[in-house]
Amino acid sequence: MQELLPSSQAVFDKLKANIADVFHRHGFQSIETPVIDRTEVLLSKAGGDTEKQIYRVVKTEEAVEESDQALRFDHTVPLARYVVEHENDLAFPFHVTQIGRNYRGERAQKGRFREFYQCDVDIVGRGSLPVAYDAKAIAAIYDALKTIKLPGMKVRISNRKVLAGFLEALGLSSKTTEISNVIDHAEKVPMDETRNALTALGLDEKNVQNVITFVGANGSPDEVEAKLKTALSDLTLVGEGLKELRIVYDLLATMGMRESITIDLMIVRGLDYYTGTVYEIVLPEYRSIGSISGGGRYDNLASNFTDQKLPGVGGSIGLTRLFYALNAAGLLENVVTNPVDYCIVPISEKEYAYAMNLADKISAEGKSVDVVLLDKKLGDKMAYAGKIAKYAVVIGEEEVATGEVKRKDLTTGIITPLKVK
Amino acid sequence: MQELLPSSQAVFDKLKANIADVFHRHGFQSIETPVIDRTEVLLSKAGGDTEKQIYRVVKTEEAVEESDQALRFDHTVPLARYVVEHENDLAFPFHVTQIGRNYRGERAQKGRFREFYQCDVDIVGRGSLPVAYDAKAIAAIYDALKTIKLPGMKVRISNRKVLAGFLEALGLSSKTTEISNVIDHAEKVPMDETRNALTALGLDEKNVQNVITFVGANGSPDEVEAKLKTALSDLTLVGEGLKELRIVYDLLATMGMRESITIDLMIVRGLDYYTGTVYEIVLPEYRSIGSISGGGRYDNLASNFTDQKLPGVGGSIGLTRLFYALNAAGLLENVVTNPVDYCIVPISEKEYAYAMNLADKISAEGKSVDVVLLDKKLGDKMAYAGKIAKYAVVIGEEEVATGEVKRKDLTTGIITPLKVK
Numbered sequence: 013m014q015e016l017l018p019s020s021q022a023v024f025d026k027l028k029a030n031i032a033d034v035f036h037r038h039g040f041q042s043i044e045t046p047v048i049d050r051t052e053v054l055l056s057k058a059g060g061d062t063e064k065q066i067y068r069v070v071k072t073e074e075a076v077e078e079s080d081q082a083l084r085f086d087h088t089v090p091l092a093r094y095v096v097e098h099e100n101d102l103a104f105p106f107h108v109t110q111i112g113r114n115y116r117g118e119r120a121q122k123g124r125f126r127e128f129y130q131c132d133v134d135i136v137g138r139g140s141l142p143v144a145y146d147a148k149a150i151a152a153i154y155d156a157l158k159t160i161k162l163p164g165m166k167v168r169i170s171n172r173k174v175l176a177g178f179l180e181a182l183g184l185s186s187k188t189t190e191i192s193n194v195i196d197h198a199e200k201v202p203m204d205e206t207r208n209a210l211t212a213l214g215l216d217e218k219n220v221q222n223v224i225t226f227v228g229a230n231g232s233p234d235e236v237e238a239k240l241k242t243a244l245s246d247l248t249l250v251g252e253g254l255k256e257l258r259i260v261y262d263l264l265a266t267m268g269m270r271e272s273i274t275i276d277l278m279i280v281r282g283l284d285y286y287t288g289t290v291y292e293i294v295l296p297e298y299r300s301i302g303s304i305s306g307g308g309r310y311d312n313l314a315s316n317f318t319d320q321k322l323p324g325v326g327g328s329i330g331l332t333r334l335f336y337a338l339n340a341a342g343l344l345e346n347v348v349t350n351p352v353d354y355c356i357v358p359i360s361e362k363e364y365a366y367a368m369n370l371a372d373k374i375s376a377e378g379k380s381v382d383v384v385l386l387d388k389k390l391g392d393k394m395a396y397a398g399k400i401a402k403y404a405v406v407i408g409e410e411e412v413a414t415g416e417v418k419r420k421d422l423t424t425g426i427i428t429p430l431k432v433k
Numbered sequence: 434m435q436e437l438l439p440s441s442q443a444v445f446d447k448l449k450a451n452i453a454d455v456f457h458r459h460g461f462q463s464i465e466t467p468v469i470d471r472t473e474v475l476l477s478k479a480g481g482d483t484e485k486q487i488y489r490v491v492k493t494e495e496a497v498e499e500s501d502q503a504l505r506f507d508h509t510v511p512l513a514r515y516v517v518e519h520e521n522d523l524a525f526p527f528h529v530t531q532i533g534r535n536y537r538g539e540r541a542q543k544g545r546f547r548e549f550y551q552c553d554v555d556i557v558g559r560g561s562l563p564v565a566y567d568a569k570a571i572a573a574i575y576d577a578l579k580t581i582k583l584p585g586m587k588v589r590i591s592n593r594k595v596l597a598g599f600l601e602a603l604g605l606s607s608k609t610t611e612i613s614n615v616i617d618h619a620e621k622v623p624m625d626e627t628r629n630a631l632t633a634l635g636l637d638e639k640n641v642q643n644v645i646t647f648v649g650a651n652g653s654p655d656e657v658e659a660k661l662k663t664a665l666s667d668l669t670l671v672g673e674g675l676k677e678l679r680i681v682y683d684l685l686a687t688m689g690m691r692e693s694i695t696i697d698l699m700i701v702r703g704l705d706y707y708t709g710t711v712y713e714i715v716l717p718e719y720r721s722i723g724s725i726s727g728g729g730r731y732d733n734l735a736s737n738f739t740d741q742k743l744p745g746v747g748g749s750i751g752l753t754r755l756f757y758a759l760n761a762a763g764l765l766e767n768v769v770t771n772p773v774d775y776c777i778v779p780i781s782e783k784e785y786a787y788a789m790n791l792a793d794k795i796s797a798e799g800k801s802v803d804v805v806l807l808d809k810k811l812g813d814k815m816a817y818a819g820k821i822a823k824y825a826v827v828i829g830e831e832e833v834a835t836g837e838v839k840r841k842d843l844t845t846g847i848i849t850p851l852k853v854k
Contacts, residue, residue, distance in 0.1 A: 039803030382460030
């Protein structure tokens with residue numbers, strides 16, 4: 013589990029607050045579901061690994077088998093339950109953000125944590141949801157990440173329907189899952205390994221080459237279409253996917269992201285439940301960090317809980333992992349946090365009341381203020397101020413008598429008059 | 434567990450953000466400890482009830498007996514571990530705030546939740562900590578609660594040393610715990626019941642009356658001292674406690690709280706580990722709500738983890754319970770939240786790009802903006818806007834051509850020009 017010192021925690025809190033603020037400005041409403049939920053709810057979606065990793069919650073007198081509660085491992089499953097439970101009180105398309113901690117009992121690994129923050133946005137429609145909303149969800153995530161001022165952020169977009177149509181046209185539909193897995197891994201391995209994996213799936217030489225062409229198709233919608241045509245003369249079956257991709261691409265381009273987006277058919281996203289748009293955001297200059305956000309379109313949020321169709325689109329920022337990775341790469345040094353602004357240092361107890369009043373006034377201007385109440389020498393008090401604050405304000409008899417106070421910049425040592433209303 | 438609709442969640446989030454902001458402005462640094470910690474750490478302080486209420490965390494393949502992890506039930510125990518673990522990286526007196534969820538498997542009860550937010554401040558000294566810091570911790574909590582604009586908030590302060598000295602002077606030291614319990618409950622029961630309980634503890638008639646006098650001592654330091662003198666002619670043994678009470682009272686009075694504070698020796702606070710100042714904050718007009726914050730001075734934060742002496746003072750706001758109680762009492766209706774400000778309604782897909790750009794510009798001014806991308810009639814789109822936003826901005830061909838847009842106040846129906854930079 014991650015545990016930070018106050019100075020790092022301030023950076024983490026700042027990133028989190030910035031992300032929440034952008035989500036809110038994009039019209040997303042915040043909700044918080046309980047961290048503890050019924051096991052059968054949480055496992056309704058999960059597969060094998062998740063079931064192994066889930067933390068069950070047990071009261072002292074219970075046995076594990078009796079326990080029907082566990083810790084949520086993502087925000088999606090509790091959201092599905094929430095939407096079904098509160099359906100009549102929500103406005104659809106429901107623009108929702110969840111920022112909180114989730115839990116997975118994974119094997120300990122560098123940069124992986126068992127308790128981790130996720131910052132999610134989802135737009136959930138009732139019955140249907142136009143594909144334009146996919147652009148909206150991606151834009152919210154992108155704008156949120158922009159507040160961290162990361163270098164050269166790129167959004168890679170694909171659409172599951174393009175792959176499905178492509179494989180259908182080649183007569184390979186029956187192997188969609190296996191081929192998707194190979195494509196999903198293609199980026200991490202040499203091209204030859206991808207070819208071998210496709211051959212091992214029984215694809216003939218021509219189809220291996222066709223899939224390789226598919227994997228290499230990226231750029232603008234026109235470029236991708238041209239590339240696909242070299243493998244497939246008739247694009248009818250991939251038409252709907254391409255059309256959706258174009259809508260999402262064009263909308264994002266008009267939203268100031270033209271330079272940052274690229275269609276990249278190599279993007280698959282592991283989770284089975286994506287059905288249309290999929291995206292991930294990367295920092296090409298820092299490949300080791302991997303994707304810093306991902307998500308996509310799903311046909312049905314809550315098929316386990318309701319017959320009502322609730323299509324949606326969502327994205328997630330894994331903030332704990334991201335914070336760790338960005339810190340390791342030295343990319344968080346430009347995040348300006350707001351530690352204690354002023355430390356007021358009364359020379360003796362006689363100045364406490366004056367110091368407290370001054371603190372109230374400075375604080376009313378939105379600054380953070382500490383007052384040193386230690387029964388120690390001035391030097392010790394200043395040493396404390398130097399550890400925590402930007403400015404020190406010494407208050408002695410003279411300051412109380414004249415009302416004229418000065419602040420000392422604890423970095424530069426420069427002393428200037430302090431004016432407080 | 435509490436789960437809120439988005440409109441209530443916005444109020445809750447607002448209270449939480451205001452509290453965090455005040456704590457920060459008072460010079461407190463934020464930390465977050467893991468929700469899951471080792472059972473032996475968490476239970477190091479706990480007594481019987483806590484042990485029964487604690488949630489153990491178990492991986493699927495484990496048995497409860499093997500599990501060495503549990504969910505934290507307060508912020509104090511993890512803080513003790515944190516301070517000891519990171520001692521060399523912290524500045525003392527360490528001003529720390531923790532705002533997060535804690536867990537207790539209590540019996541379900543109205544207004545009590547098993548998952549609940551606590552907003553804590555603590556000031557932890559190394560070796561010693563002047564009593565003036567007690568005022569600082571109380572002031573931070575009081576100012577934080579002031580942001581909720583509650584009617585007639587009162588801070589009741591006492592000091593455990595006054596009670597200890599008083600009982601010693603009466604020769605009743607051996608019954609301190611039992612008498613404390615009776616005093617702690619005195620407010621909730623008729624005076625006769627308190628008398629009977631004291632008599633049952635073996636106190637003679639005179640001492641019963643002395644303790645009753647003690648329980649009724651409240652007001653300014655002078656008033657309290659005068660009252661105590663009617664029971665005890667020599668106040669030497671309660672002198673230190675009274676002196677500390679006076680320091681805390683006087684400092685709080687200079688900080689603008691003169692009208693809100695009262696010394697009240699009836700205040701004991703249940704927890705054993707308080708050793709000096711104790712306080713609670715109440716709304717006398719809403720007695721059923723009970724105390725809305727409490728805390729005090731402890732001699733040693735982490736005696737279970739270190740030989741180092743770490744005296745401190747802290748306070749806590751039980752935000753989940755408080756939110757529930759204030760809501761039930763209708764006291765949160767004046768909390769202004771910031772739902773979606775603008776809902777932009779493009780008439781057709783042709784105006785999407787213009788609408789998205791406009792949203793960016795409004796959002797850059799710090800407002801929250803949603804854009805309706807539904808393939809529906811204008812009336813349906815306006816109905817959605819009416820559910821979530823303050824203003825609607827309809828964008829058709831004319832608006833795109835002229836660049837002149839109007840906003841409609843969705844409450845009053847008034848339409849005015851919208852100027853965006």
